[in-house]
Structures are given as structure tokens and as C-alpha cells.
Amino acid sequence: MKGLLSTTLAIALLPLALPGDANASDLNVFLGGGLGSASVGTSGASSDPGASTSVLMLRAGVRLNDILSLEMRTGVAPGTSNANDVEAKNIVAFYAKPEIAISDRLLLNAAIGYGGVRYETANGGHTKGSSLSYSFGGEYFFTENASVTFDYARANEEKTTNADTIVIGLDYNFTL
Numbered sequence: 817m818k819g820l821l822s823t824t825l826a827i828a829l830l831p832l833a834l835p836g837d838a839n840a841s842d843l844n845v846f847l848g849g850g851l852g853s854a855s856v857g858t859s860g861a862s863s864d865p866g867a868s869t870s871v872l873m874l875r876a877g878v879r880l881n882d883i884l885s886l887e888m889r890t891g892v893a894p895g896t897s898n899a900n901d902v903e904a905k906n907i908v909a910f911y912a913k914p915e916i917a918i919s920d921r922l923l924l925n926a927a928i929g930y931g932g933v934r935y936e937t938a939n940g941g942h943t944k945g946s947s948l949s950y951s952f953g954g955e956y957f958f959t960e961n962a963s964v965t966f967d968y969a970r971a972n973e974e975k976t977t978n979a980d981t982i983v984i985g986l987d988y989n990f991t992l
Contacts, residue, residue, distance in 0.1 A: 842991040844879035848965060850985020854893050854907065856933065856978070869893040871907065873983045875965075885913040887927065889969075891981070905934045907981065909949050909969065921958070927951040931971045933979045945979070947971050955987065963987045 854871040870893070877887035891907040909931030915923045932946030953967035965987050971979045 844989065844991055846875070846877050846879065846885075846987045846989045848875045848963075848985050848987030849873060850875070850965060850967075850983040852967075852981055852983030852985075854891070854979065854981045856980075871981055871983065873907070873981065873985065875985070875987065877913070879989075882917070883915055885915060885925075887911045887913050887929075889931075891983075907931065907933050907979070909951075909971070911949070911951060913951070915955075921956055923955040923957075925951075925953050925955070927953075927969075931969070931979075933971065945971075961989045963989065 850873050852871050852873060853868065855868040871891045872894070873889055873891035875887060875889050877885050879885045887910070889907070889909045889911070893905060893907070909929055911927035911929035913925050913927035915925040917923055928948070928950050930946065931949035932944060934944045949969060949971040951967055951969035953965060955963045955965045957963045963986070965983075965985045967981070967983050967985075969981045969983075
């Protein structure tokens with residue numbers, strides 16, 4: 817968990833290290849977290865129930881402008897229910913996230929990026945999978961800086977394994 821928090825903090829602070837114009841506008845950063853569900857299954861195998869678990873997800877990112885954000889998500893899956901004795905342990909993903917404002921308080925987004933999942937098998941083996949990942953979601957601002965978020969994300973590892981997450985969370989937005 818310590819590594820998870822330090823990784824999230826490092827990604828959140830990364831924009832501060834980027835060169836920029838002294839007269840540029842302020843940097844808009846968001847941090848958040850959520851709870852949800854993660855499932856891992858075999859593509860095309862309708863008889864494979866896959867692994868399903870609850871997931872704690874942390875998010876950090878920067879809004880580059882009104883229509884584009886960069887975001888990092890990392891999560892842990894504390895327990896798994898699975899007929900095949902495969903346990904999803906952690907999830908990490910990086911996204912470019914175009915956003916569209918539907919109203920003053922509601923944003924919708926579709927993101928594309930790269931993500932990975934680390935698995936553990938019943939016999940103690942470990943494996944990792946990573947691939948192109950995509951996400952769809954929304955964000956409702958109930959104050960100027962605080963919002964409720966909803967995200968669905970999918971990663972397809974080598975066209976054989978799907979990793980899906982659905983997360984509802986809270987974000988806090990601030991300007992540096």
C-alpha cells in the first residue's frame with residue numbers, strides 16, 4: 817500500500833516538474849479515490865466465470881485545458897471470488913482523457929491509455945498482464961472543487977484476457 821500511495825503522489829506532482837511559461841495559466845490538478853468492482857475473465861469463453869473482486873482505486877491527474885486531462889489510476893483488489901483460483905492483486909493505468917461539458921456541473925469522458933493487472937494463482941504463482949485500455953465515465957460537481965465520479969474501464973491482454981473495472985468515487989480539484 818505504501819508503494820501505491822507514493823506512486824500516486826509522484827504522478828500527481830509530475831506536472832510541477834514540467835517546464836512551463838512563467839505567465840502560463842494555473843495548473844488544474846485532481847486527486848480522488850473510489851470503490852468498485854473488478855473482474856478478470858477469458859475472452860470468448862462464455863463458460864469461464866473469471867475472477868471478481870471489490871477494488872479500491874486511487875486517481876491523480878491534471879487538466880491540460882477544458883477538453884483534455886491526463887490521468888493515472890492505481891488500485892488494489894483485497895479479495896477475489898473465482899472458480900479458477902486466480903486473484904487480481906493490483907491495477908495501474910495511464911490515460912489521455914478527452915472530456916465534454918454537458919452542463920456547468922456535469923462532464924462526460926472517454927479515455928484511452930495503457931494499463932496493467934498483476935494476478936496471483938492458487939499455487940502461489942504470479943503473472944502480469946498489460947495492454948491498451950479504454951474507459952468511459954462521467955463526473956458531477958456538487959461544489960466548485962468536489963465531484964462524484966463514475967468510470968467503466970477495460971483492458972484486453974493479448975486478446976485472451978479481459979480486465980474490467982467499474983468504480984464510483986470522489987475527486988477533489990484544485991489549482992497550483
